Amino acid sequence: xxxxxxxKIVCRCEDVTIDDILEAIERGARDLETLKRMLRIGMGPxxxxxxxxxxxxxxxxxxxVPVEEVLPPGYRPPLTPTPIKYFLKGGGESDQG
Numbered sequence: 001x002x003x004x005x006x007x008k009i010v011c012r013c014e015d016v017t018i019d020d021i022l023e024a025i026e027r028g029a030r031d032l033e034t035l036k037r038m039l040r041i042g043m044g045p046x047x048x049x050x051x052x053x054x055x056x057x058x059x060x061x062x063x064x065v066p067v068e069e070v071l072p073p074g075y076r077p078p079l080t081p082t083p084i085k086y087f088l089k090g091g092g093e094s095d096q097g
Contacts, residue, residue, distance in 0.1 A: 010058070011051035013044020021055055025062050032056060032072050 008018040016039045021029075024038045032055060035041050041055055042048025052072070060067040 010054050011039070011041045011044065011048075013046055013051070014040045016041050016051065018058065021058050022062070025059060029059070030063065032059065032070060035059065 010016050010018055010021060020039055021035065021041070024035055027038070029035045029038055032042075032052065035055055036043060042052045056067050056070045059070045063070065
């Protein structure tokens with residue numbers, strides 16, 4: 001191994017480190033949504049399943065608040081399901097007659 005200092009990765013999908021999060025907090029991030037916008041944390045393939053709890057813990061510690069105050073609200077499903085046909089070309093109607 002080289003003589004450099006190892007990076008402490010928080011978000012593997014977006015390659016965000018603890019230092020990146022601390023720097024974003026120093027620049028004014030006060031919630032997870034702001035961290036997400038600044039660093040893309042939680043926007044990779046895992047959708048934050050690993051990094052959001054860690055980032056929330058770091059943020060809460062730096063702000064001196066309970067972690068529950070910085071966690072995002074639960075996910076909201078659509079009010080009504082949208083049939084897949086509306087996402088297909090032609091609105092779901094067959095193009096073959």
